[in-house]
Structures are given as C-alpha cells and as structure tokens.
Amino acid sequence: MNLANLFRSPPMDPMLKIVSGVAIFRDCNRAELEALKLHLHERHFLAGEIVFDEGEEGEGMYVVIRGKLRANRKGLLAKKLLGVIQPGESFGEMALLGAGPRMATVVAEEDTTVLAMFRPELVALANARPRLGYKIAMGVALVLETRLRRVAEGQSPEPSST
Amino acid sequence: MKAGGSSERSLEHPIIWIAVIAGALGSILILKAVAWLAFPLILAIVLYYLVQPLLHSLQSAGVTPGQALGIFLGAAIVMTLVFSLTILPSMLSSLSEFQNQIPTYWDRLQIVIRDNLLALEGRFSFAKNAKLADGLEEQLNLFLEGAGKKYVADVALFLLHWLPSLLLVPFLTFFFLRDGTAFHRLVLRAVPNAFFEKTLLLFDRMDEQMRAYFRGMFGLTMLDTVSLGLGLWFLGHKSGIFGFWDAMFLGLICAIFAWVPYIGSGLGGILAVATVAVKAPQSSGLMVAVVLLFLGVRLLDEFVYTPMTVGRALRMHPLITVMMIFSGGMLGGVYGLLLAMPLLGIFSVLGQMFAEVWFDPRLRARYHARGMLEKKLASKDLGI
Numbered sequence: 146m147n148l149a150n151l152f153r154s155p156p157m158d159p160m161l162k163i164v165s166g167v168a169i170f171r172d173c174n175r176a177e178l179e180a181l182k183l184h185l186h187e188r189h190f191l192a193g194e195i196v197f198d199e200g201e202e203g204e205g206m207y208v209v210i211r212g213k214l215r216a217n218r219k220g221l222l223a224k225k226l227l228g229v230i231q232p233g234e235s236f237g238e239m240a241l242l243g244a245g246p247r248m249a250t251v252v253a254e255e256d257t258t259v260l261a262m263f264r265p266e267l268v269a270l271a272n273a274r275p276r277l278g279y280k281i282a283m284g285v286a287l288v289l290e291t292r293l294r295r296v297a298e299g300q301s302p303e304p305s306s307t
Numbered sequence: 308m309k310a311g312g313s314s315e316r317s318l319e320h321p322i323i324w325i326a327v328i329a330g331a332l333g334s335i336l337i338l339k340a341v342a343w344l345a346f347p348l349i350l351a352i353v354l355y356y357l358v359q360p361l362l363h364s365l366q367s368a369g370v371t372p373g374q375a376l377g378i379f380l381g382a383a384i385v386m387t388l389v390f391s392l393t394i395l396p397s398m399l400s401s402l403s404e405f406q407n408q409i410p411t412y413w414d415r416l417q418i419v420i421r422d423n424l425l426a427l428e429g430r431f432s433f434a435k436n437a438k439l440a441d442g443l444e445e446q447l448n449l450f451l452e453g454a455g456k457k458y459v460a461d462v463a464l465f466l467l468h469w470l471p472s473l474l475l476v477p478f479l480t481f482f483f484l485r486d487g488t489a490f491h492r493l494v495l496r497a498v499p500n501a502f503f504e505k506t507l508l509l510f511d512r513m514d515e516q517m518r519a520y521f522r523g524m525f526g527l528t529m530l531d532t533v534s535l536g537l538g539l540w541f542l543g544h545k546s547g548i549f550g551f552w553d554a555m556f557l558g559l560i561c562a563i564f565a566w567v568p569y570i571g572s573g574l575g576g577i578l579a580v581a582t583v584a585v586k587a588p589q590s591s592g593l594m595v596a597v598v599l600l601f602l603g604v605r606l607l608d609e610f611v612y613t614p615m616t617v618g619r620a621l622r623m624h625p626l627i628t629v630m631m632i633f634s635g636g637m638l639g640g641v642y643g644l645l646l647a648m649p650l651l652g653i654f655s656v657l658g659q660m661f662a663e664v665w666f667d668p669r670l671r672a673r674y675h676a677r678g679m680l681e682k683k684l685a686s687k688d689l690g691i
Contacts (some may be wrong), residue, residue, distance in 0.1 A: 151503075167659075176371075180372075183488045183489065183492075184451075184488070186492060186495060186496075186503075186507075188500055188503065189500075190500060191677065191680045191681065191684065193676075193678070193680055194500065194673075194676070194677055194678075194680060195673050196500075197504065198669065198673075201669075202508075204504050204505075204507065204508050205504065205507075242603075245426060261503070261504075263504075263507050263508075263511075265507075265511040266507075266510070266511070272367070273363045273366040273367065274366060274367075275367060
C-alpha cells in the first residue's frame with residue numbers, strides 16, 4: 146500500500162472534469178466545482194429530441210457531456226443551421242443573464258447527455274458564495290466579449306450563442 | 308403564493324380550481340390522520356426557511372456549507388440547554404399553576420357575564436323579557452355537557468399529540484438543511500425533458516413564495532406579539548393585572564390565534580377581554596380599553612404590519628377564505644383551522660404550476676414526440 150495515496154485527493158468526477166474545461170467555469174477551483182455539482186441536473190436526450198425552442202423563455206445553460214446537438218434558426222424560407230455542439234461545449238449561456246427568448250432551437254443529433262444549470266439556482270449559489278459568483282459572472286462576460294469581437298470582425302458567432 | 312399575471316389566467320380553469328380546493332381539504336384529512344408527524348414536519352419546514360438566511364450569511368463569510376450547519380447546530384444545542392435550565396422551569400410551574408386555576412377562571416368568567424347581563428336586564432325591558440342571563444347560563448351548561456367536552460377533548464388531544472413530537476423538529480430541520488438540494492434534484496429527475504426547464508422555474512417560484520410567506524408570518528407574529536403585549540402591559544400593570552412577561556405571553560397567544568384569518572383575531576380579543584374580566588371584574592373601563600387596543604392592533608395589522616411582512620400574497624376572496632376555514636375546521640378540527648389557508652396557498656401554486664406546464668401545447672407536443680421516439684427505438688428491429 147502506497148502511503149502517499151492517503152494524502153492525494155480522490156480523482157475528479159469525469160463529468161466535473163468536462164465542466165472544468167468549459168470557458169465560463171475555467172477559473173473555478175475544485176472545491177467550487179464540487180459546490181457547483183450540487184446544482185447540475187443531468188438530462189438524457191434521444192436523437193431527434195428538442196432541448197429547447199427558439200423564442201422560448203430561457204432559464205439556464207447546458208454543457209454537453211456525450212453526444213452531439215445542432216442549433217437551428219428560423220430563416221425566411223428554411224431553417225438555418227448555426228452549427229453543431231460537441232462534448233465539452235456549452236450552449237444557452239445568455240439565459241444566465243436574464244430570462245430573454247432563446248435565439249435558436251437546439252435538437253439532439255444523436256443520443257446525448259447534458260448537464261443543465263439554471264439561473265435561479267446559480268444566483269442562489271452566487272449569493273451564498275460570492276467569490277464563485279464573481280468567477281461565473283466574469284466567465285459569462287468573457288464568453289460574450291469573445292462573441293461580440295467575432296461579430297465585429299464579420300464572423301458568425303458560435304452556435305452556443307443561443 | 309400569489310397568483311400573478313399570466314399565472315392568474317392559468318387558474319381560471321374551473322377543473323384546476325376544484326382540484327386545488329379538493330387537494331387542500333384532502334390534505335387536511337391526511338395530515339389529521341398523521342398529526343403526530345405532520346405537525347413537526349410543518350414546523351421543520353418553517354424553521355428551514357427561517358434558518359436558511361443565517362446559513363447563507365455564514366457561507367458568505369467564507370465558511371463551507373457543512374461547517375455552517377455545524378455552527379448552527381452547536382448554537383442551537385447551547386441555546387436549548389440554556390433555555391431548559393433557566394426559563395423552562397419557571398414556565399412549566401406557571402403553566403401548572405394556570406392549569407389548576409382553570410375551574411376558578413371559568414366560574415369567575417361565568418359570574419362576570421351573568422352580572423353584566425343582569426345589569427343589562429335591569430336597564431332594558433327587552434333584555435329582561437328575553438331572560439338573557441338565564442338563557443346564557445342554560446346554553447353554557449348545555450355546551451359544557453355536550454360540544455364543550457368534545458372541543459376540550461379535541462384541544463387536549465391536539466396538545467397530547469404535538470408536544471412529544473416536537474422533539475422531531477430539530478432532527479427533521481437538520482436533514483432538510485443538509486440534504487434539501489439533493490432531494491430537490493432527486494424530485495426533478497422524474498420530470499420529463501419537455502417540462503423540465505419550466506418546472507424548475509415554477510419550483511423556484513414556489514420556493515421563493517413559501518420562503519417569503521413563512522418569514523413574513525414569523526415577522527407578523529412577532530410584531531403582533533410586541534404590540535399586543537406592550538399594550539396589555541401598559542393597560543394592566545398599574546392595577547396589577549399583568550406583569551410584563553404575562554402580557555407578552557398573552558400577546559403571543561393572541562398573535563398565534565390571528566394565524567386563522569378573520570376568526571382568529573376575534574378569538575384572541577375575546578381571550579384577552581375574558582382574562583381582564585376575570586382578574587378585574589369591576590373595571591369595565593379597562594375591558595373597553597382592551598377592546599380598543601385589539602381594534603387598534605387589528606388596524607395596524609391590516610394597513611402597516613401585513614403589507615410590511617407577508618404582503619398581500621395570500622389574499623383571497625373573503626368568502627373563499629371563510630368557507631375554507633370552516634370546512635377545514637369541520638374536517639380537521641384545530642389542525643384544519645390552522646392549516647386551511649396555508650394549504651390552500653400551496654395548492655394554488657401547485658395548480659398554477661400544473662396548468663402552466665400541462666396546458667402549454669408546444670411542451671405537450673414535445674413530450675409526445677419523445678414518447679414516439681422511445682416507441683420507435685423500442686420497436687426498431689421488430690419490422691413493424
């Protein structure tokens with residue numbers, strides 16, 4: 146038995162490892178991610194199932210753990226594909242700022258597992274742990290800044306800007 | 308527990324309203340059947356909402372959730388010990404003294420009422436013809452022989468049930484505080500994908516409303532207790548009727564009575580007037596002053612305290628309120644009287660939640676689409 150193992154912290158939950166790689170949560174330390182874990186809801190979507198509709202009131206964001214999704218917007222004649230969302234990516238972050246309408250419809254392209262995080266729960270968590278709240282707010286601000294720059298440079302925003 | 312804006316529209320459906328009232332009345336019956344568990348459970352929920360902000364403050368100061376709960380638990384144990392060693396013994400002795408004096412109080416109250424009615428008969432001929440004093444005495448005796456025994460037994464049974472089960476309250480509160488979030492997630496896991504986001508939002512709204520309601524009720528009870536207690540002490544301390552703590556205790560009982568809308572305040576007033584009538588039967592001026600005090604506090608309650616604390620959240624039509632209280636009383640006795648309105652509030656919110664989620668055609672279509680996908684998946688290799 147290796148005594149050094151006693152002083153080593155247990156390996157991180159694989160799902161939490163994926164969350165730690167998402168831009169919004171990149172600055173969170175392990176204890177903060179563990180606190181966040183209590184507010185993550187794991188959901189499974191079948192291929193073809195809608196996660197949310199364009200125009201629907203948004204309440205939270207999602208992180209893809211497994212599978213693939215596509216984001217569509219209504220066009221004048223047909224649906225416009227915004228892009229494909231892969232594991233480790235997030236979508237719907239704008240709903241963390243306010244309950245505005247969703248900018249696109251997100252559909253599971255194959256059987257998919259996501260982690261859902263909801264604004265009211267994150268607000269409560271941020272009230273209880275202001276440092277974590279600050280980090281998440283900064284994370285959201287940075288993601289939005291990146292998107293604004295892309296739009297300003299004439300590129301289309303990522304599909305996650307739903 | 309307010310139905311506001313679009314949610315009000317969702318409650319317009321008559322089936323939802325019938326289900327809300329039936330649910331509230333049915334719950335009274337169920338809660339009465341398991342009263343020994345229901346009472347501590349409700350108290351623990353109230354305590355959970357009252358303690359939560361303290362824990363959040365501790366966490367904001369850099370303490371982990373587990374440590375915050377530990378600090379709270381330690382403080383609660385110390386406070387319980389201090390209370391048990393200092394205040395509890397004198398409270399118990401006062402209570403047993405009061406219990407011994409109940410027959411004396413009752414006799415004196417009857418004498419006071421009889422004397423006043425006889426005085427009324429002496430002044431007005433219609434009162435003399437109606438034989439008010441004899442009639443009331445007869446009715447009181449009949450009440451004591453029949454329904455009175457039932458009500459006294461009911462109250463005695465109520466006390467017998469909830470006093471020992473109070474020991475469960477800290478135990479339940481601890482687990483609500485520790486595992487509340489995990490339990491919340493477990494419940495939400497059962498919600499289908501199509502309804503999930505909306506259900507979560509409505510759950511959060513219900514949680515907010517319950518928190519505001521329970522904290523508001525606690526604040527309102529404290530304000531009523533202090534106002535009535537100080538008023539009674541001011542009126543009665545010169546003539547030696549009330550000591551400071553007696554007045555506060557009576558104020559607290561009247562404030563708890565006021566939890567039952569409309570009827571409760573009146574009952575509290577009658578209790579205070581009866582106490583004054585028994586302790587100082589000759590001072591009718593004092594009785595009038597107590598009645599005025601109650602009217603004053605009632606007005607303060609209506610226009611200042613309630614908007615400040617509970618708000619108008621649970622305001623329902625007075626007819627529905629009174630009907631619910633009486634129906635609750637008939638079905639569940641003391642429990643029914645106390646729980647009718649909070650339960651109606653909770654079921655109204657649940658009714659709104661259900662109506663908003665279930666009657667949304669797009670969400671239902673998505674729910675059915677998921678069902679079809681599951682069916683397609685299950686019959687993939689069956690060749691149909």
